[in-house]
Amino acid sequence: MSLVDAATRTGVQDWREAVLTSAQLLVDMGSATQGYPQACVDVVREHGPYIVLTPGLALVHARPESGGVELGVAVLRLDGPVEFGHEANDPVDVLLAFSSPDQSAHVETLSTLARALGTGLADRLREAGSAGRLRQLVTEALDAN
């Protein structure tokens, strides 16, 4: 069972702020350390904006040794998208951040999320009215496994 939280934000300026904000949700619920959000930014700076893995959606994460404490999933929806510099999948308005304590604890959760995204989860997140509804949608998707 993974920890889940969600938020919506307006006025986020750029991809760095979006990544930091989504990963901070993981810190706030105790599933990642204080250094984890910056590690997530560093992944994009080092390896490019590949975490934007489908149009409009970024999978925010860093290595477990960068501060993963527990399995956690956080959703941030931006009411006003940001550009990551991805040539095909920009702009981004949904960020899914996750943390994992090791190389395997997250596999089942991410597999479940991949299936849910394949059946329209991202658009349901875009239509959700509140952070509470976002959290509910993700929790339901994870429980469906």
Place this chain on the structure above:
Amino acid sequence: MRQQPLQVLTVCGVGMGSSLMLKMTAEDALRDLNVDAQVECTDVSTARSMTPDVVIGQEMHTQDVPDLAPVVVTVSDFLDRDGLRQQLQEALSEQGWLP
């Protein structure tokens, strides 16, 4: 020559998030094509020491390993099962690797 089952590697920067999602999509697409395949995900650095038949990733990573496998497939949408199936169908067909 290819391995049996087909060895497929999905790559990304960290090797545990995006490439894992791509692995799920690739498994679905290969199942659609009735190809018996073993799909693993990893980061692009580790990938250099492996000998897969097929590599799949975003351009920013596949361009780093252009000669790693006989078939290198570049995708931008990691969740597009139909698109990946079409690309794999074309690429595997060229090699004579489709059942």
